[in-house]
Structure formats: structure tokens, C-alpha cells
Amino acid sequence: MAREPFVLAIASHKGGTGRTTAACALAWLWGQAGIRVALADVDPVRAARLIATEGGDCPWDNVRYFDRLPDTDSGAELVVVDCPSLMDPTIDRVLRNCHSVVLTCVADPLSLRTVPSAARVLATARVSNPRLELLGVLIGLYNSLDVIQAPMLGKLRQMHGDLLINPPIPYDPEIRDWAAFEPAAKAGYEAMIAALDRLTTPVTELRRHTSTAEAAPTPRPVPTPA
Numbered sequence: 368m369a370r371e372p373f374v375l376a377i378a379s380h381k382g383g384t385g386r387t388t389a390a391c392a393l394a395w396l397w398g399q400a401g402i403r404v405a406l407a408d409v410d411p412v413r414a415a416r417l418i419a420t421e422g423g424d425c426p427w428d429n430v431r432y433f434d435r436l437p438d439t440d441s442g443a444e445l446v447v448v449d450c451p452s453l454m455d456p457t458i459d460r461v462l463r464n465c466h467s468v469v470l471t472c473v474a475d476p477l478s479l480r481t482v483p484s485a486a487r488v489l490a491t492a493r494v495s496n497p498r499l500e501l502l503g504v505l506i507g508l509y510n511s512l513d514v515i516q517a518p519m520l521g522k523l524r525q526m527h528g529d530l531l532i533n534p535p536i537p538y539d540p541e542i543r544d545w546a547a548f549e550p551a552a553k554a555g556y557e558a559m560i561a562a563l564d565r566l567t568t569p570v571t572e573l574r575r576h577t578s579t580a581e582a583a584p585t586p587r588p589v590p591t592p593a
């Protein structure tokens with residue numbers, strides 16, 4: 368019988384934090400690594416479709432595109448979910464079907480509020496889905512030369528400790544260009560995959576997961592709202 372896939376949500380309070388880019392980059396990289404991936408484009412904006420398909424199927428190795436959460440018998444080992452905003456009324460239904468979440472944010476002052484607010488949504492979602500685990504907080508589009516972003520990275524690190532995934536994803540103009548997306552994504556997100564492996568759930572070792580019950584990791588605490 369097919370195993371239930373591991374479902375990883377890429378989520379954020381607001382848009383523009385690199386959520387879709389992260390979901391696509393991770394789906395592509397894990398597909399390259401030989402994992403059967405479903406990219407679930409659950410955000411009604413359907414931005415992932417623009418990156419991962421040319422109107423038809425996804426051409427990436429081992430990656431299938433879905434405009435919804437796939438059925439558990441889709442054949443995927445890993446589902447990467449490009450979520451709608453965590454403020455969207457449909458989010459609870461999405462999170463109910465997820466095992467883990469990566470929260471994306473940018474290194475700006477608003478994130479001092481949006482990440483705790485996102486964490487509150489996750490805490491609510493845990494009521495109906497206690498297995499939901501926060502894997503980490505990912506900073507996207509990071510420019511170390513920006514006078515605001517560098518100190519904000521320090522603050523976010525202080526607030527979230529080892530929940531902050533290091534290193535942040537660097538701002539890289541190439542990643543905005545579809546022709547350059549794959550090499551740029553590789554450069555930016557390989558470190559993130561290594562970082563995720565250091566966290567409690569080694570995502571690249573999915574094949575070792577035999578069932579959700581056995582695979583269920585100890586939930587990591589959500590960040591304390593400020």
C-alpha cells in the first residue's frame with residue numbers, strides 16, 4: 368500500500384516573502400534528488416503554476432504540479448504546499464492536512480509582528496491537527512548590504528533562536544528570471560535543505576518514514592508572540 372506522503376507547507380502571514388519561490392525551488396531540488404514530489408499550488412493566486420509549468424505538466428524531474436492538495440495515493444513521497452496567506456479563511460483546511468510548516472518572512476521591521484502573528488495561526492491549527500510541526504522560519508530575499516535588513520536579521524535571530532533557518536535566502540536577481548531560475552534556486556536553497564536536515568525532521572530522508580505515526584516528530588515550540 369502506498370505510504371502517506373510527508374506534507375510540508377510553505378506559509379507566511381503576508382505575500383512578497385519568497386513563499387512561492389521557496390516552494391518551487393524546494394520542489395525542484397527535492398525532485399532532482401530523486402524524491403517523488405507533488406507541488407501543491409493551493410494559493411488561489413496560482414503563482415507556482417507560472418514558475419513550475421508552461422501551462423501543462425511540470426517539466427521538472429520527479430515533480431508533479433497540482434492546483435490543490437493531492438490525494439494521499441498520488442504516488443508522491445513529499446508534498447510541498449504553496450499556501451495562501453495565513454490570514455486567508457481557507458488556511459485551516461490546508462494546515463489540517465500538513466505535517467510541517469516553514470514560515471517565510473523578510474528581514475524588515477514588519478516581520479517582528481507578522482511572524483508571531485503567523486505563529487498564533489499555527490497554534491490555532493494545532494487544535495485540529497496536533498501533529499503540525501513548525502520546522503523553521505526562513506528569511507527570503509535577504510540583502511546583507513541593506514541598512515535595515517542586517518539589524519533585522521539580528522533581531523529575528525534573537526526572537527526565534529534556532530527556529531530561524533540559516534543562512535537566509537540571498538536576494539538574487541537571477542531567481543526572478545525563469546530562464547535562470549533553476550541554477551539560482553540551487554545556489555540559494557541548497558543551504559536551506561541542509562539546514563532543514565539539521566532540524567528535527569530530516570526531509571531528505573523521507574524514504575525512511577514508514578508511517579505518519581512513526582514519522583511524527585516531537586513538535587517544536589512555536590515562537591512566543593511578542
Ligand SMILES: Nc1ncnc2c1ncn2[C@@H]1O[C@H](COP(=O)(O)OP(=O)(O)O)[C@@H](O)[C@H]1O
Nearest residue numbers: 382383384385386387388508537538539542543
Ligand atoms: N531570493 C530571491 N531573490 C530575488 N528575488 C526573489 C527571491 N525570492 C523571490 N523573489 C522575487 O520576489 C517576488 C516575490 O516572491 P514570491 O516567491 O512570489 O513571494 P510570495 O509567494 O511570498 O508572494 C517575485 O518577483 C520573486 O521572483
Ligand SMILES: [Mg+2]
Nearest residue numbers: 386387410414
Ligand atoms: Mg506566492
